[in-house]
Every structure is written in structure tokens, then in C-alpha cells.
Amino acid sequence: xxxxxxxxxxxxxxxxxxxxxxxxxxxxxxxxxxxxxxxxxxxxxxxxxxxxxxxxxxxxxxxxxxxxxxxxxxxxxxxxxxxxxxxxxxxxxxxxxxxxxxxxxxxxxxxxxxxxxxxxxxxxxxxxxxxxxxxxxxxxxxxxxxxxxxxxxxxxxxxxxxxxxxxxxxxxxxxxxxxxxxxxxxxxxxxxxxxxxxxxxxxxxxxxxxxxxxxxxxxxxxxxxxxxxxxxxxxxxxxxxxxxxxxxxxxxxxxxxxxxxxxxxxxxxxxxxxxxxxxxxxxxxxxxxxxxxxxxxxxxxxxxxxxxxxxxxxxxxxxxxxxxxxxxxxxxxxxxxxxxxxxxxxxxxxxxxxxxxxxxxxxxxxxxxxx
Amino acid sequence: xxxxxxxxxxxxxxxxxxxxxxxxxxxxxxxxxxxxxxxxxxxxxxxxxxxxxxxxxxxxxxxxxxxxxxxxxxxxxxxxxxxxxxxxxxxxxxxxxx
Numbered sequence: 001x002x003x004x005x006x007x008x009x010x011x012x013x014x015x016x017x018x019x020x021x022x023x024x025x026x027x028x029x030x031x032x033x034x035x036x037x038x039x040x041x042x043x044x045x046x047x048x049x050x051x052x053x054x055x056x057x058x059x060x061x062x063x064x065x066x067x068x069x070x071x072x073x074x075x076x077x078x079x080x081x082x083x084x085x086x087x088x089x090x091x092x093x094x095x096x097x098x099x100x101x102x103x104x105x106x107x108x109x110x111x112x113x114x115x116x117x118x119x120x121x122x123x124x125x126x127x128x129x130x131x132x133x134x135x136x137x138x139x140x141x142x143x144x145x146x147x148x149x150x151x152x153x154x155x156x157x158x159x160x161x162x163x164x165x166x167x168x169x170x171x172x173x174x175x176x177x178x179x180x181x182x183x184x185x186x187x188x189x190x191x192x193x194x195x196x197x198x199x200x201x202x203x204x205x206x207x208x209x210x211x212x213x214x215x216x217x218x219x220x221x222x223x224x225x226x227x228x229x230x231x232x233x234x235x236x237x238x239x240x241x242x243x244x245x246x247x248x249x250x251x252x253x254x255x256x257x258x259x260x261x262x263x264x265x266x267x268x269x270x271x272x273x274x275x276x277x278x279x280x281x282x283x284x285x286x287x288x289x290x291x292x293x294x295x296x297x298x299x300x301x302x303x304x305x306x307x308x309x310x311x312x313x314x315x316x317x318x319x320x321x322x323x324x325x326x327x328x329x330x331x332x333x334x335x336x337x338x339x340x341x342x343x344x345x346x347x348x349x350x351x352x353x354x355x356x357x358x359x360x361x362x363x364x365x366x367x368x369x370x371x
Numbered sequence: 372x373x374x375x376x377x378x379x380x381x382x383x384x385x386x387x388x389x390x391x392x393x394x395x396x397x398x399x400x401x402x403x404x405x406x407x408x409x410x411x412x413x414x415x416x417x418x419x420x421x422x423x424x425x426x427x428x429x430x431x432x433x434x435x436x437x438x439x440x441x442x443x444x445x446x447x448x449x450x451x452x453x454x455x456x457x458x459x460x461x462x463x464x465x466x467x468x469x
Contacts, residue, residue, distance in 0.1 A: 035380055059430045059464045060381060060418035076384065076414035080422045102423075 004326045005070065005368040006334055007051065008342055009038035012360035014053055016071045019355075023332055023346040026355045032074060033065065040321055040364045042108045043070075047115035048368050052134060054105035054120070062104050064120075066134050077134035081105070081122055084141035090124065091153040100124045100144070107321060107364075109164035113171075121161030125152060125178040127190070140190040143176070148195060148212040155179035155215045155234070162320055163219045167226045175229065175244060180215035183231070185244050196244030200233060217260045218320045222269035230272050230299070232262040232320075237274055239299050250299025255286045261323035265348060266331040270298040273325075273333060273349060275318040284315040292335070294349050308352035309343065316341070321364035328369060336362025373404060374459035378431070381419070381462070385412040390459060399454040401433060402445040419462060434461040 006017040013031030032038075036055045044050040053065040053074070062081065065074045081102045092098035103123040111117035116133040126144055128137040143149075152159060163177035172189045175196075182197040195211050205213040215234035222228065231238040231247065235258050238247040251257035256276040265271035272295050278286045285291060290309045293302040316339035326332035333349050336342045340359040345352045372392040382389060393407045402425075409416045420427050425445070427433070433440045436450045436458050452458035 034383075057380065059378070059428060060384075061421070061428055063384065063414070063418065079417045082423055 002328055003370045004328065004332060005043075005048075005370060006324075006342065006344070006355065007041040007043065007071070007364075007366040007368065008336055008359065008362060009041050009053070009321075009364035010336075010340070010360035010362050011037055014038040014041050014055075015356070015359060017342065017355050021328055023328075023344055028356055029071070032071070033063075036063070037104075038363065039104060039106050040108050040366075041071075042110060042366045043368045044110040044115040044118075045112050046110070048370055050110070050115040050133075052108045052110060052118050054108055056104040062102070064105070064134050078130070078136050081120070081126075081128055081137050082139070083126060083144070084139040085145075088144070089150060090159060091151060093154065095153075097150070100126070102126075103158060106160045106162045107164055109166060112166050112168055119164050119166075119174075121164050121176065123158045123160040124154075125159045125161040125181060127161055127164070127174075127176055129190070140186075142191055143184060143186075143193045146184075146193045148181070151212055152178065152181040153213065163216070165219060165221050165229075167221075168223050169226045173226070173243070175219060175221070177216040177219050177231075179217065180234070181212050182214040183216050183219060183229075183244055196240075197247070198245065199240075199247030200238065201236070201249075202234065204234070218262050220262045220264050220272070222264040225269045228269065228298075230262050230264060232259050232274055234258065234280060237262065237299065250295070252295070252300030253302045254293055255291075255304075259318075260320040261318050261335060263323045263325055263333070265333075266325050266327045267329075268296070268331075268348075271296045271348070272299065273323065274302075275323070275335065277317060283317045288313050288315060290314040290316065290337075292333070292345075292349055292352075305345075305349040305352070307350065308345075308354075314339075319363055322362050324365050324367040326367045326369045332367065334365050334367055336365045338362065372456045373399060373407075373453065374456055375404065375408060376459045376461045376463075378462060378464045380464070381415060384414055384418065387412070392456075399449045400446050401440070401443065401449065404449070404460060405445075430465045432463050432465055434463060435459070 002021040008015040013034040015030035039054045041053040049070045051067040055063040087100040089097035107121040109119040120128040127140045165175040167173040200214045229240040237251045239250045259277045289311045292305040316337035323335040333345045338361040342355045
């Protein structure tokens with residue numbers, strides 16, 4: 001029988017939640033790396049026993065961890081992230097030039113085919129790759145060097161590269177997103193990059209339709225439809241049907257189009273999920289009601305999913321890397337909150353139940369669907 | 372033997388006890404002690420000082436003999452009591468963060 005393993009990164013360690021395919025009874029293991037911030041944990045699609053974790057702290061900087069047994073044991077691997085060549089400057093919050101400085105790894109994206117290959121999205125924004133299981137890291141520097149880098153400016157959370165999407169149908173194509181620079185794409189394996197932000201409008205930058213400067217919070221893509229992208233921007237939920245060449249708004253009936261997460265149903269490429277958040281200053285759900293919104297029409301028409309979720313006095317946030325879907329026949333949806341709850345739905349979002357209620361603030365949620 | 376006391380999270384990362392002992396010949400400085408720690412415990416590279424700039428991580432401190440040596444030059448000799456092993460070099464996390 002199939003199993004699922006939910007990999008949870010929190011402010012104070014990592015946790016692994018496991019269940020059989022019914023997703024009714026859960027075992028919780030952890031904390032791993034207790035006391036450290038775990039921005040992301042993700043498994044290799046090519047070898048589910050190979051996991052990577054980003055471990056960091058304000059005291060001791062960045063550590064990278066690797067597991068070869070599905071998370072039972074871990075070993076530290078390489079943590080040297082050196083920008084290629086002259087690091088240069090980006091814009092600081094006040095618009096002045098600021099040197100590029102490595103701070104932490106936000107997101108890990110293992111190769112679809114090689115367990116030893118993994119990408120890391122870092123703050124200050126850059127993309128690194130390891131081809132030796134995380135022992136050494138090299139920057140794909142043409143992303144920062146393609147021309148707009150000096151104009152990138154950090155969002156409130158830092159100048160972070162938080163989204164990396166690999167295209168199973170085209171090994172040369174990678175999408176990434178940076179807060180607050182926007183979305184970028186390479187079609188030649190990372191040698192050249194270009195911004196893909198046409199159609200985005202952001203009132204918080206001097207030119208709302210500028211080529212870069214947009215605070216993209218998350219992009220999701222169904223692996224079976226690689227040209228279709230869904231984006232949760234700082235404000236606005238957006239869609240592209242041409243691999244990011246152009247975007248159109250699909251916020252439609254949402255109670256708020258601010259939010260962080262967005263994801264796509266495993267088997268229905270037009271079914272997407274967001275968690276509306278009241279505003280960019282409040283960072284909690286509208287009306288104190290935690291609602292996932294689902295669109296079965298690829299956007300614009302949204303329905304609230306509330307069964308099993310708190311519908312009063314709820315003021316948690318759901319951060320950008322904290323939603324994932326499994327690939328079981330009845331698609332499971334998972335998300336974690338800053339209040340330490342991890343919620344699961346085994347029926348595409350119709351009903352929800354907490355797997356755990358009292359973890360540290362959740363930074364990331366990933367799911368492995370295991371045979 | 373030089374004795375070094377590590378903060379709890381770095382002990383866990385290095386899978387070692389509260390105190391490590393290092394055999395160092397010749398001059399004993401912060402830099403030489405940190406080089407020796409990182410050589411024996413490669414997983415600690417970058418956690419006490421930045422790998423590229425070699426700067427001490429700002430929320431870690433170096434104490435010995437009831438003195439704060441954090442702002443001393445990394446190439447300044449450590450106190451004789453540390454060099455002789457009579458007193459440990461204490462690396463500790465500042466009271467900061469959450």
C-alpha cells in the first residue's frame with residue numbers, strides 16, 4: 001500500500017510525518033536539528049531515500065544536511081556558497097547599492113533524474129547547483145549577471161530566491177522566482193536568463209509594469225502541463241499559459257488576493273489552491289477564518305474550503321513554501337501555519353484535519369508519495 | 372592540549388562532548404585554534420566564522436580567563452593559561468535571537 005511522508009521545516013527544527021495511503025493515522029518523528037531554523041526539506045524524485053535539508057541559525061549561519069535513508073539519519077554536507085566572480089551590488093531598501101551577501105538557503109530543488117544533483121535558491125538572491133550530493137556548490141551566475149541584478153531590491157523577508165521549478169519535458173528549462181525581483185526563466189540549462197514578468201502590475205514600485213521589481217511569492221506548475229504557471233504575487237493571483245511570457249490576473253472571487261502559497265492538484269491541472277491572507281501588513285486570514293480557496297477552472301472562480309479548519313479567532317499565516325500535494329489517487333493537500341499546525345486533506349480539499357497542532361512556526365511543507 | 376568548550380548546538384552538529392581537546396604545536400592564536408577545530412570537525416566550517424571572510428559570526432563570542440577575547444585579533448596569542456591547557460577557550464552563543 002502506498003505511504004506518504006510529509007517533510008516539515010520549522011523555526012526550531014524539522015519533523016517528518018508519515019501515514020499510509022488512508023492518511024488517517026500519523027506518526028510524527030523529530031525534531032531533527034532542534035533549535036535550528038529549517039527553511040526547507042525536500043526529497044529527490046529520483047531516489048525517495050535521498051533528502052536534503054537547509055539548516056540555519058542566527059548564531060552559526062548555514063549548514064546543509066543530507067539523508068540517504070529517508071530522513072532516519074542525516075549527515076552534514078557542504079555549506080560553502082560563494083558567489084561567482086565579482087559579487088556586485090543590488091539595491092538596498094533605501095535604494096542605495098548594497099553588496100551581495102550570502103545569508104541562507106531558502107529552497108532546495110533536487111533534480112528530477114539524478115539524486116546527487118540539487119539546486120539551492122539562496123538569500124541574497126542567487127541560484128546554486130550541486131552535482132555531488134551537496135558536497136560542493138556552484139553558482140549559476142548568469143542569473144544575477146543577465147543585466148537586471150543591480151536593480152533587484154529585497155522584500156520584507158529579504159532578497160530571497162524561493163521558487164525553483166524544473167520542467168520534466170524540457171531539461172534545459174528552469175523557472176525561478178525572487179522576492180522582490182520577479183520571475184525568470186532559462187531555456188538553456190542556466191546559461192542565459194530573462195525576466196518573465198509581462199502582465200504583472202505592482203503598485204508598490206514606481207513603474208507598476210516594470211520588467212523587474214515584482215514581489216512574487218510563489219509559482220506552481222503541474223508537471224504534466226509545463227507551459228501553464230500559476231503565481232501568488234504579493235497582491236494578485238496570476239496565470240500564464242505561455243511559460244511566463246505573459247501573465248493575466250485570475251484573482252476573481254477571492255476575498256483577498258494577497259497570500260503566499262499556491263499549488264496545483266496532482267491529477268487536475270486546472271484545479272488550484274491558495275490561502276488568502278487579509279493584507280501585507282496583517283498577515284492573517286480575513287475575518288479570523290482559515291480558508292483554503294480552490295478553483296476548478298484554472299482561476300477566477302473560487303470556492304472556500306472550510307470543513308475541519310478553524311472558522312473563528314484564527315490569526316496564523318501560511319508561508320510561501322508551506323503547501324504541497326501528494327500524488328495518491330485521491331489527491332492529498334497539505335499546509336502548515338505559523339501557529340505550528342500542519343493540516344491535511346485526503347480528498348482534494350473537501351475536508352481537513354490537523355496532523356499536528358503544536359509544532360514551532362512552520363516554514364515549509366513537502367510531501368513524498370511512496371510505494 | 373588546548374581545551375575548547377563549544378556551544379550546545381555545535382556540539383550536537385559535531386557529535387562531540389562539551390569539551391574538545393586539540394594538540395597544537397607552537398603559537399596558539401584564535402585562528403590556529405579555529406583552523407584545528409575545522410580540520411577535525413569539517414561540519415563546523417562556516418558555523419563559528421564565515422567561510423569566505425573568516426569573520427567571527429557576530430552572535431558567537433570567545434571567552435577565556437574571565438576575559439572577552441571576541442574583538443582581539445585572530446592572530447593575537449591566546450592567554451598562556453589557554454595555551455597550557457589550564458583554562459579552556461569558551462565559544463558561546465550570545466544571548467540573542469529567539
